[in-house]
Every structure is written in C-alpha cells, then in structure tokens.
Amino acid sequence: MGTTVSREERHDSRPSGRAGGPPGRGRRGEGGRGHAATRSGPARPAGGPAVPADGAAVPAQAADTGPPRRGRPRSEAVEQAILEGAIKLLEEGVPLADVSIERIARTAGVGKATIYRRWPGKEALFVDLLRSIEPTEPPLPGTSVREDLIVLLQALRRRGLAKRSSALLHNVFAQMQSYPTLWDAYHRTVIEPRRKLSLDVLRRGVETGEIRGDVDIELVNDLFTGPMLVRTVIRPVGPIEEDLPERIVDSVLAGVRPRD
Incomplete structure (x- = not known):
C-alpha cells in the first residue's frame, strides 16, 4: 500500500510550458524568431560531424553525448x-x-x-485489479490432453480456494453479480479466454484421437469444469481435495475416449 508516486504523475494535468512564462515562447538569444542561436565550441558543417579548430574530426559519440529523447515510459x-x-x-x-x-x-x-x-x-480497471489478486494462469505442458486438462482444473481449484480465503475477492465477486457492466467486462476479458483455452485443448484431443469425434465439445467442457464450480461456488464450504482435478479428468475422459 506504500507505493510512491512521482511528482510528475501527481501533477500531470498541469499545462506544459516554460516556468515563469506562457508555453511555446523562448527567451531572446536562445534561438527565438529573428535571432540566430550563438554556440560555443567547434563549428559543425552542414551534414557532417563537429570539427574543432585544428581540423580533426570528433568521434560521433563525443559529438552528441545527450541521451535520446523519448516519451514518458509506462510507470x-x-x-x-x-x-x-x-x-x-x-x-x-x-x-x-x-x-x-x-x-x-x-x-x-x-x-x-x-x-x-x-x-x-472503471470496469477495465477493476478487471485488471481482479487479475492482479487472483492466482496466475499456469502454462500448459502440451504433452497430452489429460495433462493439460488437469493443469486447467488445478488453476480453477486454486482460484476457488483464493476466493474462500480472501475476503476482498469474495466481497468483490458477490457485488459483481448486481453490477452487470463490470460482470460483463470480466466475463468477456477473463472468463471467455479461459473457456476458449479449454475448448482448444478438447478439440486438439479429437484431432489426436484422445477424444471421440462424435461428442459435443461444449458439453464435454462443461462436464470437466462443472464439478469444480459446484465445489467452489455452489458449495463453498465443501472439500476441494488436492487430487480432485485428476479425478474429474479421469472420470470424464473414461466416457469420451474412442471405443474399442
């Protein structure tokens, strides 16, 4: 909670310009209109490097040592x-x-x-806020559909446990149900990408022969996620065992594998 904010960000809404005068006007003698700027040091021929009085060329890095000017970085x-x-x-x-x-x-x-x-x-800000306090998404191993589905359900289990232990998460999600704009934004930018990821895994399983081609992929996806959502949302005080993801995956795959 103690993050320090720079003076620049605190006062970023003030108009730009030279201190002590209106913006866009320079002092006389510093390149203003009708006055040539006076420079000290070696003369610089047009299109070439600076040349000192003895005619020796100055290295490029010595001729211009100032850092490149860039826009304000994202802080x-x-x-x-x-x-x-x-x-x-x-x-x-x-x-x-x-x-x-x-x-x-x-x-x-x-x-x-x-x-x-x-x-x-505000909706976009709160979606990022929820992402920042929810457990992060793990990478999929990609070795088999079974392993990928277990990893996805393990992540769902961790999010369920986090909502149980975090009063803040529990409070926000409870209020989101009556805040349709925020719920829609969270569903569109967080829930749907997660659902697409699991559907992609199942479609890959059909292509590799790990899942039958005659099954309804949307329904199969609900069969995988449904039991975990029951334990984490509908029955928030029920047990969520560590091996639950593996048991769910094996139970569902037993019914959708190709028949011998």
Missing part, C-alpha cells in the same frame, strides 16, 4: 499505486458502485488523467 509504480488505492477503498467497505475514478485518484494520490491514460474506465 509500473504508478499503476500499482492506483490498484492499491482501489483495493484500499474496497477493504474500507466502500461499495463497488461508489468506487469512482475520482475517488480512486484521490486515494492513490494521482490525477484522473493518469488513470484514464491506462484504463478507459
């Missing part, structure tokens, strides 16, 4: 401060519907423009 520290500001409000009991961009900006100590440069709105 991970600022993003973390914004997410922590939103988490702080939720932990204090502020209802999801009352957590506005303005309120998050004030809590995080940044300007609203800083947030809008990173997220188009």
